[in-house]
Amino acid sequence: MRVPGEDIDSLNNRGINILNEPVRRCAGCGKKTGKSEFIRVVRLPGGTGEVAFDPELKFEGRSLYFCPKLECFKTLMRRKAPEKLMKQIIPDFIRDNIKSYLSQTERVQMT
Ligand SMILES: [Zn+2]
Numbered sequence: 001m002r003v004p005g006e007d008i009d010s011l012n013n014r015g016i017n018i019l020n021e022p023v024r025r026c027a028g029c030g031k032k033t034g035k036s037e038f039i040r041v042v043r044l045p046g047g048t049g050e051v052a053f054d055p056e057l058k059f060e061g062r063s064l065y066f067c068p069k070l071e072c073f074k075t076l077m078r079r080k081a082p083e084k085l086m087k088q089i090i091p092d093f094i095r096d097n098i099k100s101y102l103s104q105t106e107r108v109q110m111t
Pocket of ligand 1: 026027028029030031066067069072
C-alpha cells in the first residue's frame, strides 16, 4: 500500500515500486516522487523566456518541480533554483500567483 505523499526513497526501501510515472525531485526540499505529486513552473519554449505557473502540468518546456507547499517554494527561491534550473527568474506577478495558490491549498488541507 502506498501512503499519499510518502517519499519515493522510503517506498524503495520497502521494496515497493508502484510508480508508473516519471520521478521528479522537489527543487525546495529535495523529496523525490512521481511527477503528479508536484506542481511546477515552466519556461515556455520559443526563446521568449516567458515563464508560466503550471500546477496542472499542462505546458511543455524546461521546468522546475516542487511540492505544493509554501515552505518548499520559499526554499527554492532562496537557493535561486529558477536561475539554476530554468536559466530564468520567476517574475513577481507569477511569484504572487504561486504564493496565493499555495496558501489556498494549505488552508484547504488544514481544515
Ligand atoms: Zn518539497
